[in-house]
Amino acid sequence: MMYSTYEPTLIAPLVLGSEDGTSLCACQFTSGRDAAKFCWDGAERSDQAPVFCQARSWLDRYFAGEAPDPTRLCLAPRGTTFQQAVWEALLTIPYGQTVTYGWVARRVSDMRGSRTSPRAVGGAVGANPIGIIVPCHRVVGADGSLTGFGGGIKAKVALLEHEGVALTGLTVPTRGTAL
Incomplete structure (x- = not known):
């Protein structure tokens, strides 16, 4: 190591x-x-x-x-087969855009040929060991909430603003795991 x-x-x-x-x-x-x-x-x-x-x-x-x-880059994140599929889907999110956990779930379902839940995707997104490069910060809740970011909500907001994402319609949680 x-x-x-x-x-x-x-x-x-x-x-x-x-x-x-x-x-x-x-x-x-x-x-x-x-x-x-x-x-x-x-x-x-x-x-x-x-x-x-x-x-x-x-x-x-x-x-x-x-x-x-x-x-x-030569990326080798350690994780389950399911996590690997989710992280592969994250790599397809364009710079400066956000998607929902449901969007990622549909993408993974298409890749794997089996139904995937947004909740399961949320767990895999949260386990992403290669933050920023594998852009988990671009995933938001279906209601527009900026949830589930290991670097903290301030870092997620800063990264999205840096990419030019309009934060209009997105909400910052006042409690929970994103903080």
Whole structure:
């Protein structure tokens, strides 16, 4: 295991992780509800590893206002087959747009050939280990609520505003897991 960090000015610092030095398995917030979710104790810090240089370059372009293609990175998130399908669907959400958990559920249902519930999708979206790059921040509730973001609601709002998403019609929860 190896890790590096990335410090954008828009949101809290991020920890980047790789199991093998060739593919990215994590891009995690250092604050918010998921801050302690992935433990990098005992991992070797390796800021110059090519996988981290590529990820930081991607993030630099993203935070400069570009829409870099996440599929250009070698991604290897750890998860169940179902979670992998949900994360693959997240990669199809265009920059600057939001979709609902129901939309993701329909997309996964089409991919897998079996019915998928938005609630199950919500669990998989919440388990996404490669935040921002696999754009879980673009998923909102059917009622327009900005729910379920591990980096915290302020980070989700900042990322959506950064992408030019009109927040009109979207609501910020006053309590719950998104905070």
